[in-house]
Amino acid sequence: xIEDFRGxxxxxxxxxxxxxxxxxxxxxxxxxxxxxxxxxTRIEGLAALTGTLRAHxxxxxxxxxxxxLCGALVESGVPAGPAGMEVMSQLAEYGKMAGVFLDxxxxxxxxxxxxxxxxxxxxxxxxxxxxxxxxxxxxxGWWVSHRYGLAAKTMLGDSGVRAALSADPxxxxxxxxxxARLRPHVEEYGEIAELLHMAEAAPVPVPGAPPLPAEPWGxxxxxxxxxxxxxxxxxxxxxxxxxxxxxxxxxxPPPAPWGEPVGPSARSASAGATPPGAVHMDPLPxxxxxxxxxxxxxxx
Numbered sequence: 001x002i003e004d005f006r007g008x009x010x011x012x013x014x015x016x017x018x019x020x021x022x023x024x025x026x027x028x029x030x031x032x033x034x035x036x037x038x039x040x041t042r043i044e045g046l047a048a049l050t051g052t053l054r055a056h057x058x059x060x061x062x063x064x065x066x067x068x069l070c071g072a073l074v075e076s077g078v079p080a081g082p083a084g085m086e087v088m089s090q091l092a093e094y095g096k097m098a099g100v101f102l103d104x105x106x107x108x109x110x111x112x113x114x115x116x117x118x119x120x121x122x123x124x125x126x127x128x129x130x131x132x133x134x135x136x137x138x139x140x141g142w143w144v145s146h147r148y149g150l151a152a153k154t155m156l157g158d159s160g161v162r163a164a165l166s167a168d169p170x171x172x173x174x175x176x177x178x179x180a181r182l183r184p185h186v187e188e189y190g191e192i193a194e195l196l197h198m199a200e201a202a203p204v205p206v207p208g209a210p211p212l213p214a215e216p217w218g219x220x221x222x223x224x225x226x227x228x229x230x231x232x233x234x235x236x237x238x239x240x241x242x243x244x245x246x247x248x249x250x251x252x253p254p255p256a257p258w259g260e261p262v263g264p265s266a267r268s269a270s271a272g273a274t275p276p277g278a279v280h281m282d283p284l285p286x287x288x289x290x291x292x293x294x295x296x297x298x299x300x
């Protein structure tokens with residue numbers, strides 16, 4: 001059974017990389033085998049899934065389903081380990097996008113937004129006048145917000161994850177804002193907000209003080225979560241070519257390659273071209289909403 005479980009974990013990585021249409025079947029196999037193997041085997045499997053989750057963070061649907069699977073393994077009683085902070089780091093990205101979608105939706109009418117799992121072409125079209133080329137990105141963030149919420153709620157039940165967030169006040173602050181924004185519309189974010197405030201109240205080590213007890217999985221890793229939005233085009237008059245805005249006193253540098261940190265100068269240079277609610281939101285690569293054949297439901 002242990003070898004079957006390890007094989008199922010490997011099948012998740014294979015499906016995520018080469019056959020996204022088979023991912024949910026692979027995830028289901030891990031679910032079914034998880035309670036039949038020892039805890040140390042589940043810990044080993046979670047560590048492998050963390051690498052897969054990190055490798056596919058830019059493929060929204062794939063990453064969201066793997067995040068859910070990681071949460072299920074933590075629910076089975078194993079420590080969250082680095083998987084917990086990886087889920088929270090990705091929520092910090094996609095949650096900002098979801099907030100941008102929500103702002104645009106509410107400004108375009110008085111009705112409630114669709115459930116994240118029920119977005120459609122019409123949902124994206126509605127926010128396009130306000131967001132233009134950011135609309136697919138923002139709609140994708142809303143689409144995965146429920147799954148990331150489920151995973152994050154589980155991870156935040158782990159004291160090691162809360163301690164790691166307490167030591168990273170910037171990410172913690174971002175997540176608190178995201179949870180407050182989404183909780184009226186996605187139920188899980190109410191409990192997430194409460195757990196984040198628990199992390200906020202947790203003691204933080206100070207210089208010269210004895211270190212806090214280490215979690216069994218070691219020190220929290222450093223995760224990049226600084227985001228730079230693309231410039232927003234000027235609408236212009238009908239029939240005229242679209243012109244990109246150019247700040248008078250600042251030259252906007254080209255976007256950093258994916259996976260590389262973006263420096264403060266790049267963030268400050270592009271800040272003037274950010275639509276409301278999109279500050280520090282890093283664009284995903286073109287085609288993220290249907291990359292690798294794994295697109296949102298409205299792209300199928």
